[in-house]
Structure formats: C-alpha cells, structure tokens
Amino acid sequence: MKPVIALTKGRLEKQFIKFLQERNYDVNPFLDKGRKLQVETDDFFAIFAKGIDVATYVEYGIADLGVVGEDILLEVQPDVFDLLPFPFGKCRFAIAGEPSNLSPLRKQRIATKYPNITTKYFRDQGKSVDIVKLEGSVELAPLLGLADDIVDIVETGNTLKENGLVVKEEMLTISARLIANRNSLKLKRAILTPLIDSFRVEEGII
Ligand SMILES: Nc1ncnc2c1ncn2[C@@H]1O[C@H](COP(=O)(O)OP(=O)(O)OP(=O)(O)O)[C@@H](O)[C@H]1O
Ligand SMILES: O=P(O)(O)OC[C@H]1O[C@H](OP(=O)(O)OP(=O)(O)O)[C@H](O)[C@@H]1O
Incomplete structure (x- = not known):
C-alpha cells in the first residue's frame, strides 16, 4: 500500500x-x-x-x-x-495600501482573501475593522476605493510596486x-x- x-x-x-x-x-x-x-x-x-x-x-x-x-x-x-x-x-503577510492615505474617520476597511487571519490580527491589537472578502487581485481594492488597505501575501513585492502600493505593516512570515x-x-x-x-x-x- x-x-x-x-x-x-x-x-x-x-x-x-x-x-x-x-x-x-x-x-x-x-x-x-x-x-x-x-x-x-x-x-x-x-x-x-x-x-x-x-x-x-x-x-x-x-x-x-x-x-x-x-x-x-x-x-x-x-x-x-x-x-x-x-x-x-516562503512569503509574508502584510498590511499594504496607497502610500499617502490617511486613517479614515470611520472604521478602517480592509480587503483580503483571508478574513479570519485579518480579524484576529487586528483584534489582537485591540482594533475592530470592516473586512471585504475578495478571491484574488486584492491589490485593486485600495486603488478603486473598495477598501482603505489590504491584507495579503507579499513575496517579491512586485505586485504591490507595479500597482503603486506599499507595505504599511509586516504581519508574519509563512x-x-x-x-x-x-x-x-x-x-x-x-x-x-x-x-x-x-x-x-x-x-x-x-
Ligand atoms: N506570491 C507568492 N509567493 C510565494 N508563495 C505564495 C505566493 N502567493 C501564494 N503563495 C503560496 O502558494 C499557495 C498557492 O498559491 P496559488 O497562487 O498557487 O493559489 P491561490 O492564488 O492561493 O489560489 P487559486 O488556486 O485560487 O489561484 C498559497 O496558499 C500560498 O501559501
Ligand atoms: O510579492 P509578489 O511576488 O508580487 O507576490 C504577491 C502576489 O502573489 C499572490 O497573488 P497570486 O499570484 O496568487 O494571484 P491572486 O491575486 O489572484 O491571488 C498574492 O496574493 C499577491 O498578489
């Protein structure tokens, strides 16, 4: 067998x-x-x-x-x-977004393929955020105004860079x-x- x-x-x-x-x-x-x-x-x-x-x-x-x-x-x-x-x-999870956006007055809105990881990460920091679940091309969300920032996998950083986004916070490596x-x-x-x-x-x- x-x-x-x-x-x-x-x-x-x-x-x-x-x-x-x-x-x-x-x-x-x-x-x-x-x-x-x-x-x-x-x-x-x-x-x-x-x-x-x-x-x-x-x-x-x-x-x-x-x-x-x-x-x-x-x-x-x-x-x-x-x-x-x-x-x-090997890659890492990061919060990313447009370089200059300010924190919104309302609850921060995060787009991600990973709602559970994201909720837990922010909860552990004592923060509550609104999550928009996407299935891919998550980098589009802040560019089109669907979300303030994203939580996604970053490897080379090329996808972020080519879409004018930056890492705002490293979360964990996997x-x-x-x-x-x-x-x-x-x-x-x-x-x-x-x-x-x-x-x-x-x-x-x-
Ligand atoms: N850019 C990346 N660099 C390294 N590893 C990655 C990267 N993106 C995803 N991974 C890892 O590879 C696994 C498979 O990713 P892959 O992109 O092949 O499929 P997916 O986009 O998650 O799903 P789908 O099958 O819907 O396309 C992920 O679960 C993750 O662990
Ligand atoms: O830092 P990089 O080397 O550019 O890699 C990161 C990209 O790779 C993954 O996307 P994937 O290619 O799986 O496509 P998807 O957005 O449709 O999930 C991830 O979601 C990022 O978009």
Missing part, C-alpha cells in the same frame, strides 16, 4: 516537484501528467487540488499527507497534524507545510515515516 499525498496545484506543486527531484525521487510521472489530477509514482499516489481542498482531503483521510500553504492552515484551521515546514512557498491526517499517522506509520523523514530539511537551512 502506497501513501496518498494531496498537492496544492500551481506554484506549490512546481516547487514540490523540484524538492522531490533534489531528493532523488522519480518525478517523471509528474512531468507528462497533462490535465490529470491523479498520478502514481514508485513511492506514492499524488492528487492535485486547490490549497483549501488539500486541507479537506487530508482532514477526511482521503489523503494521508498534504502539501499546503501555511496561509490556508491559519485561515481555515483544519483538523490535521501540522508536521513540518518546507523550504519553499511557508508551505507538510500536513497529515491524524489517523493515518497512527495506522500507517510504517509507510509514512520514511517519506516524512525524507522531507525533513536540516535546521538552519530554512
């Missing part, structure tokens, strides 16, 4: 495949997968899903392991075991994480341990 790993489609998938290659796993089945959403390698079955669904597949035990952004774990708080960080998918189904960890320990151990990166490298 092979383990099942749920992978976040898109940028994390590409970086995970590179990570596997560096560890001498055979990645050929990934290279010609086309639009297929399931792939079998010598070592495991992989399924491809959106990050939020990766957490769901792992929580329900359809997948034993998952590769998912920490942003999803913080936002959704799925009932999974958070095993270890990967040295990719990376991709390896998660596991709680029962799989107990019941399939023998087949999962070698895989999990091969994903460990020496301390100091991350």
